[in-house]
Amino acid sequence: MRVAFVSFETVHHRESETNRRLQTILELLSEQGHDVHVCCAQFWDGERSTIKRTGISYHRASAGLEAPTSFLARVPFVLAKLGPDVVHASVRPPKQALAARWGGMLARAPTILEWYGDGGITNDWWTRRAARWADWIVVPSELVETWVRELGVDEATVEVVPNPIDVDRIDGVSPGDSVDVVYARRLDADANLESLFLALAELRTRDWRAVIVGDGPEREAYEQLAGELRIDDRVTFAGACSLEERLAIYRGAHVFAQTAEHCVFPTEMLWALAAGCVGIVEYHADSSAHELVEGWDRGFRTTSEEELVDAILEAGGLARRDTDDRFASYDAGAVRDRYLTIYRTLQDSSSLV
Known part of the structure; x- marks a missing residue:
């Protein structure tokens, strides 16, 4: 054609x-x-x-x-x-x-x-x-x-x-280190990473590790915020990573959190869900991320910090996976x-x- x-x-x-x-x-x-x-x-x-x-x-x-x-x-x-x-x-x-x-x-x-x-x-x-x-x-x-x-x-x-996404490419990457929560996006004014950090700070008495994938103009401010919330010792800023590096992180992670305020399609989240992550989405009017988790038993949609905290806790009780064939249609x-x-x-x- x-x-x-x-x-x-x-x-x-x-x-x-x-x-x-x-x-x-x-x-x-x-x-x-x-x-x-x-x-x-x-x-x-x-x-x-x-x-x-x-x-x-x-x-x-x-x-x-x-x-x-x-x-x-x-x-x-x-x-x-x-x-x-x-x-x-x-x-x-x-x-x-x-x-x-x-x-x-x-x-x-x-x-x-x-x-x-x-x-x-x-x-x-x-x-x-x-x-x-x-x-x-x-x-x-x-x-x-x-x-x-x-x-x-x-x-x-x-x-x-x-x-x-390329499902076969996910299968070709070995899982990375085990982490509890991963976030991935350009760290700019719309990243809204503070929502996730505030929720994780509420859980500072529990045992968890988080990885932040991505770089951008707000990275330094978010690193400072992690320090102010006293969670910087358990949050790793991985910076910009290749696709293979990101897939390894996703396959080793338990939960992918999406809190960005603007997103017409959450491609990075899709990679993570297909790599086995549980999905947690903070709902925003100008973001479509919630569409990927609606009606799915390994997906959570939240509208407040309290709901985000509860979702992280509930997601922790779900089995870990390093792939999910639900997303083969993508x-x-x-x-x-x-x-x-x-x-x-x-x-x-x-x-x-």
């Missing part, structure tokens, strides 16, 4: 959650032999209008990020020349979704919007217009689905497809098949028109 993606910016320009999600989809499709193309701003040197990297073809629709208007004008013609079976566009910026739609019409191909939602969704004219012009919208969580539907989109055209192959099903369904619908 030939799939053309439209994204002014890519991971080759800037690392972000939205760009990483898009790159993951590109790689999943390319690895299975699909013909994958990306219309984007140029990020490579030289005068070539197209380059190929790891099986993915990148097409210049503007000379760089300084020319967004040129990009929007050229996208429809690049897509028409490519003749894809489907057009798959990022919704950031929203005007590019409209350019992708015009290109899809020229190519006689359906248009799908990838709406990741990090940074929230602005309810303005261009965003509402982009949402209503797509044949289908894919979001990572029910949280983002709600945001999109608030734009006036028909819920029947929105589908939740989670971020994928494997990369299964997620890729979800996308291919969407593509084929829209192709079939288009052929009937």
